Amino acid sequence: MEWDFYPQRGGLGLWLGEFRHGNLEHPSPTDRFGQRLDMVDETTLRIRDLELDDGGTYNARIWFTKAQFQEQSFSLTVYEPVPTPSILFQEVFQTSEGCSVTLQCQAPGREEFSISWKRGNPPRALGNSLYGDFQLSDNGRKLRVFWRKGSSDSAFTCLLSNSVGQKNASFELLKICPSDEGE
Template sequence: GVEDSRNLVSLKGTQGGSVVFHVTRRPEVPPEAKLEKISWAVKNESNYIVLLHVSPGVDVPEWVNSQDKFKERLHVLNTTTLRIDKLTLEDSGWYRARCSFSPGIENAQYFHLSVYEPVSSIQMLAEILSLTQDWCNVTLECHALETSGAVNVSWESKGLPKELEQRWAPGPAPNPWTLALNLPLSQPSPSVTCVVSNLVDQKTATRDLGEVCVH
């Protein structure tokens, strides 16, 4: 069953992208057993709905249930491999490949697909709070131009004094994400990068603080 983690494959995809399902032959299937058919199914609430059968040596898959949502997006690459294109968030869920071997052996492989939105474009704004001969007190704001699900944010820097670097911890945060810095102008000009990521994508924006903290 699904509880058997050896038969479970977790897949991640990006909205608009593609995902490949590949069946591997289980070690418990005897080597002399011959693959006759793979039935691909998608879980719909509590039941699996069989979509198509694929058999070795047969070029055209046998469609059982041509669900509209997969029309022209589902491609059989070979006997054991299936691809879904133009992924939508609704494609997330459970899929099953039931393999039939002669003589009379069956086993199933389960796939759990999670589709995520890509991270939207981001931009960084800098606001100088105060500027003296020796210090630049600046606030950086990292804006996601569209909100896109749960994201993690971290700040990376180049050339910042060590004591300033240790205060930032990555983690979920509100939009916009702000960072306040008090920079000694005696240092070479540092740059700061905002990194916004989720499980499948990441975007970055960088500001050179030497250009921001100009008298």
């Protein structure tokens, strides 16, 4: 049985080695997989300490004779852990009815994450509100809010997610948009 690998992000394929006489014969223990490969049993390849660039297609070829074999392909996706986002505000405009502000959800990392916004405490869908108007832009990264004074929904939450996790950050508009209470 032999194994090869084709990276998800493009690049040249790599022959990983072959399982022979109960061992994985790895042709180059100094390649990108180093000593992270081993065989659990006759048919199972294990990769320890997964890295983002380990995502791709792994092909296993089982040879029955010199001319007869069967090939099986396995697709592996490695996800970056979801980082904690942060919310920046910009373009704050005060009016007698309320405040207009743009909130921007920022996340470190190279992976694209799904971004959504919620309002209130506890957070719920933006939806329609008597106390605010919302507009999304920049693939959901920016939320333009017109927040009316007296609204109880002054907290906004940015949710960052991928297939394996979710994290969020919240921002309180009362920090930058004064309400009529206490004035």
